[in-house]
Amino acid sequence: MPRDRRDNTGGRGAWPTLVLWLCGAAFALPLVWMVAGSVRPAPGSSAGVLGRAAENYAAVWADPTANFPRYLRNSLLIAGASTLGMVAASAVTAFGLSRLCWRGRDAVFLVLLATLMIPGPVLVAPQYLLMRELGLIGTLAPLWLPAWFGGAFSVFLLRQFFLTIPRDLDEAARLDGCSTFGVFWRVVLPLSKPALASAALFQVVASWNDFLGPLVFLNHRELYTLPLGLQQYQSQHGGTPWNLVMAATTLTVLPVMAIYALTRRWFVEGSGAEGLKE
Amino acid sequence: MRGPAHASDGRTPREVARGLLWASPWLVGFAIFTAVPAVLSLWFSLTDYSLLERPVFVGLANYRELAADPVVRAATRNTLAYAAMAVVGGTALSLVLAPLLERGLRGSGLVRAIVFAPTLAPPASAAMVWLWLYNPGDGPLARGLRAVGASSPNFLGDARWALPSLAFMGLWSVGSAVVVYSAAIRGVPRAVYEAAEVDGAGPVSRWWHVTIPGIAPAVLFNVVMAVIWSLQLFAAPLIMTRGGPALSTHTVSMSVYLNAFVYGRMGYACALAWVQLLITLALTILVLALARRAVVYRAG
Numbered sequence: 001m002p003r004d005r006r007d008n009t010g011g012r013g014a015w016p017t018l019v020l021w022l023c024g025a026a027f028a029l030p031l032v033w034m035v036a037g038s039v040r041p042a043p044g045s046s047a048g049v050l051g052r053a054a055e056n057y058a059a060v061w062a063d064p065t066a067n068f069p070r071y072l073r074n075s076l077l078i079a080g081a082s083t084l085g086m087v088a089a090s091a092v093t094a095f096g097l098s099r100l101c102w103r104g105r106d107a108v109f110l111v112l113l114a115t116l117m118i119p120g121p122v123l124v125a126p127q128y129l130l131m132r133e134l135g136l137i138g139t140l141a142p143l144w145l146p147a148w149f150g151g152a153f154s155v156f157l158l159r160q161f162f163l164t165i166p167r168d169l170d171e172a173a174r175l176d177g178c179s180t181f182g183v184f185w186r187v188v189l190p191l192s193k194p195a196l197a198s199a200a201l202f203q204v205v206a207s208w209n210d211f212l213g214p215l216v217f218l219n220h221r222e223l224y225t226l227p228l229g230l231q232q233y234q235s236q237h238g239g240t241p242w243n244l245v246m247a248a249t250t251l252t253v254l255p256v257m258a259i260y261a262l263t264r265r266w267f268v269e270g271s272g273a274e275g276l277k278e
Numbered sequence: 279m280r281g282p283a284h285a286s287d288g289r290t291p292r293e294v295a296r297g298l299l300w301a302s303p304w305l306v307g308f309a310i311f312t313a314v315p316a317v318l319s320l321w322f323s324l325t326d327y328s329l330l331e332r333p334v335f336v337g338l339a340n341y342r343e344l345a346a347d348p349v350v351r352a353a354t355r356n357t358l359a360y361a362a363m364a365v366v367g368g369t370a371l372s373l374v375l376a377p378l379l380e381r382g383l384r385g386s387g388l389v390r391a392i393v394f395a396p397t398l399a400p401p402a403s404a405a406m407v408w409l410w411l412y413n414p415g416d417g418p419l420a421r422g423l424r425a426v427g428a429s430s431p432n433f434l435g436d437a438r439w440a441l442p443s444l445a446f447m448g449l450w451s452v453g454s455a456v457v458v459y460s461a462a463i464r465g466v467p468r469a470v471y472e473a474a475e476v477d478g479a480g481p482v483s484r485w486w487h488v489t490i491p492g493i494a495p496a497v498l499f500n501v502v503m504a505v506i507w508s509l510q511l512f513a514a515p516l517i518m519t520r521g522g523p524a525l526s527t528h529t530v531s532m533s534v535y536l537n538a539f540v541y542g543r544m545g546y547a548c549a550l551a552w553v554q555l556l557i558t559l560a561l562t563i564l565v566l567a568l569a570r571r572a573v574v575y576r577a578g
Contacts, residue, residue: 016378033411037410097300100296102293103288103294126548149307211401242410249406257398
């Protein structure tokens with residue numbers, strides 16, 4: 001990390017550093033309190049911190065009114081199926097919108113950009129009716145099937161990346177006898193691994209975090225995902241067992257944070273910051 | 279030599295067909311999951327549709343009812359108030375945080391990572407965490423305030439506090455704006471800062487006269503996105519307050535959801551969704567118009 005950046009004149013002193021650290025602490029605090037809340041003792045428990053953690057997390061896993069393992073399985077299935085489809089379909093579309101030259105391409109791209117601005121909730125009611133017509137209510141399909149047609153954000157991300165690959169490579173491959181699909185499969189995709197990984201990560205997180213979709217499309221408990229199932233831990237027979245709620249919440253937040261910790265660069269570089277360069 | 283892709287500027291039917299074929303995954307998905315639902319929604323908004331019986335055409339009756347519906351009025355008021363608090367608060371906070379992170383101070387990398395992390399937390403989980411933080415009994419905030427001798431407000435249980443409490447919670451996920459501003463600040467030429475320094479500008483003056491104008495396009499982009507997102511506020515009030523107390527946190531998105539899926543009034547819900555889209559569009563245009571005037575003002 002270069003110590004010498006932009007706005008740094010004489011202000012390298014102790015005060016700005018202190019303010020910065022306090023800000024960091026403030027942003028970390030809710031997560032710290034979440035974990036601390038998850039190891040509060042259950043009523044009547046006299047175990048130590050680790051024992052209480054074991055008790056609470058085991059209670060969440062085995063809770064009879066909720067079904068955590070089932071919710072986890074559903075969340076993982078949807079995340080896996082939707083990510084696979086999202087990356088594959090978006091890559092094909094992005095290739096058509098970046099490395100092929102055809103009349104109407106820019107119009108399609110403009111429509112795609114415009115859909116990024118449509119708030120999701122606006123269309124969720126008619127989408128539900130559509131899924132019902134298709135006989136998909138009562139299954140997990142409404143949450144992963146649309147991903148197999150790609151998504152505007154992923155297409156945009158991949159297209160911007162594909163545009164940076166030199167055209168000479170396509171032409172050399174064609175001279176060697178590659179078909180259009182060959183250029184896509186043997187030239188563009190292998191060179192785009194970081195962008196494909198970014199698109200996959202964003203879809204995993206978007207799918208894992210989705211609340212409105214599961215709320216609307218999933219109509220019985222066996223199908224619930226974690227964000228929806230989480231609500232089951234609230235206020236059972238009177239007072240809310242906060243230690244269990246926070247333990248369950250921690251278990252839903254942990255996977256995203258783990259992915260983030262391992263792949264931070266892709267996330268921060270892919271998010272929005274890239275979207276401004278054109 | 280130009281490759282086959284350029285052979286005739288892509289005008290031949292063959293090339294157009296090939297292009298459409300490659301773009302077809304998204305095009306087909308767009309038709310099925312966006313265009314068709316949009317048309318259906320427009321039609322349903324003109325009908326009385328209970329989901330159990332066929333839709334009955336009622337003209338603009340849904341829209342007329344919306345205009346007089348006290349719940350919708352409260353929801354619109356709350357949504358606009360939330361958007362104002364969230365956009366202004368979030369923009370101010372991120373415009374202070376991003377330059378601070380770009381000063382090359384010790385620990386910047388770690389703080390940047392921590393500030394961005396909450397934007398990835400599932401909204402439903404964030405709602406549970408803040409429900410606990412705001413808990414008036416033994417929640418951490420209430421206990422903290424009592425520890426220093428202050429009395430804790432009932433954050434979510436008091437109609438005056440509930441909406442501001444949700445807006446404050448929204449500041450926790452300001453990290454994506456911070457990341458965009460950080461990237462933009464790195465693009466401001468160093469020489470401009472040095473010139474400002476030679477002219478005797480202090481840190482605050484440099485922030486206001488160099489940093490902010492230097493990253494204006496990024497600010498505009500983020501404000502537009504923040505307006506669009508904050509007008510959709512849904513998961514937090516649904517989970518944390520159910521719109522209460524006394525409708526003080528009821529939002530437009532909640533009304534759409536409740537009418538469509540709980541009250542069985544699909545037509546009415548679709549009409550409200552269109553009104554929501556129009557409000558969003560109008561505010562986006564307003565922001566862009568204000569931005570244009572601000573640019574003219576600063577330049578002139």
